Amino acid sequence: MNYGAIEAGGTKMVCAVGDENGKFLDRAIFPTTTPSETIKLIIDYFKNKDISAVGIACFGPVDLDKSSKTYGYITSTPKRGWENFDIVGTVKRELGVPVGFDTDVNGSLLGEATYGCAKGVSDAIYITVGTGIGGGVMVNGKLLHGMLHPELGHMRIGKRDSDQGKSVCPFHDDCFEGLASGPSIESRWGKKADLLADDESVWKLEAEYIGTALVNYCMCLSPKKIILGGGVMHQKQLFPLIRKVFKEKNNGYISTELTRNLDEYIVPASLNDDQGILGALKLAMDAD
């Protein structure tokens, strides 16, 4: 059986056809312009590919509540043209197959939990630090939705006194995304993150924010594994710095076998940036 997978982002749509073992047979990328243009390309791509279901891991906010009238909609996104767009309904109608649906970050977490470093882990979180900051959460083996879905990037973490920058979040003056996303680094230091790789002070401050956020997730969600992905996390020098801040900020309070071995507890994404599309593939397999 083959399945369709869509990793729906604000810039591009990654589409792929894969089998039940997570092997991809084909893949294509389309730019995210307007829904009518972009969705037409996606539908044309999947038509005649004999897929039995589609999974969509989607930028948001999205409505994940199956009992809601707007289930499967992208809701209040700032991405022009896409707000209140019924992405699940449109794909289901055009392709005539079941559609699985979740947030992009829950998708990445599902990818890691199915094929990557969180395989067999019942409670895990996945944080992406890139253009934005977001996170997926798994509790008791199921992706957390609750009222809406987690918005981990918008937790208030407090700006450091030494930080000369300014939050880039239009909503919050000291949220994690506002202080530590790629655009925040660029705005504070005047260059893109990957041009600052050798500047220690950049990564020390970045690790301070990321490590603080991770301690807070640990206090709230008690995950058994914390996975970090996204463009900024390609700066591998961040990992030891983040673990150091985590240790300092936790200060021995949470003391388990897992937190005593932070090299295994706080880890990079393990699927070469395929965690999102692999999660979308799993959403297709689980669709009903």
Place this chain on the structure above:
Amino acid sequence: MNYGAIEAGGTKMVCAVGDENGKFLDRAIFPTTTPSETIKLIIDYFKNKDISAVGIACFGPVDLDKSSKTYGYITSTPKRGWENFDIVGTVKRELGVPVGFDTDVNGSLLGEATYGCAKGVSDAIYITVGTGIGGGVMVNGKLLHGMLHPELGHMRIGKRDSDQGKSVCPFHDDCFEGLASGPSIESRWGKKADLLADDESVWKLEAEYIGTALVNYCMCLSPKKIILGGGVMHQKQLFPLIRKVFKEKNNGYISTELTRNLDEYIVPASLNDDQGILGALKLAMDAD
């Protein structure tokens, strides 16, 4: 069928016998001194009361992992004599009945979810603000444990510049408990919270911390209801102030039917401080 319920706190142990409808037939309170003294009083109380199971909602940290060798233990508590005490094993052995077990705050949440304001709500949180700050979390109708259990009071929220006080938490210089628990209020203002009821600045700052924490829980856990209990929350004037701070700090980012009606979303505990013992009773009913 009758059940035994124990709300195990660091100061006192509330014990009760109740039926399957949540009606209590008897109740007793014992001081928490040493395990040998206190547990003897508890066992003697329940002996010959013909109970078919016991539920314990317990101060912590506790080990909730059924596959662990120390399941049912109170672990690294600062309460002298109680660390690494096998409370579940001892009660089970002495009374010869199944024992249900969870944290005190998960117990209170379970009480509210079974008999109180969170009845029928699949995803909710309960925060107690008193001698300490802690919280219980329900996701998809089940109490969250994860690696350990949530430690909501130890989330870092950042000390306000205007705050002349100092964190009272021995582990963290700006965690929620350190900045906003009863002892923190007393240390900052020089009087116990209930003697400060008329001082507006006390409750403005307190609401600032509580409201900030609640926004963060909303971003992390996406609950459908937030319940506030504990001694400090008896100051009813806090509720409108907290909702105001929540609204400001969220700043329209999370916008759902629930968050648009904060009077129903952020609510006081509804069971007259019986939420904990009622939760313990439910833990007994669910014990196996």
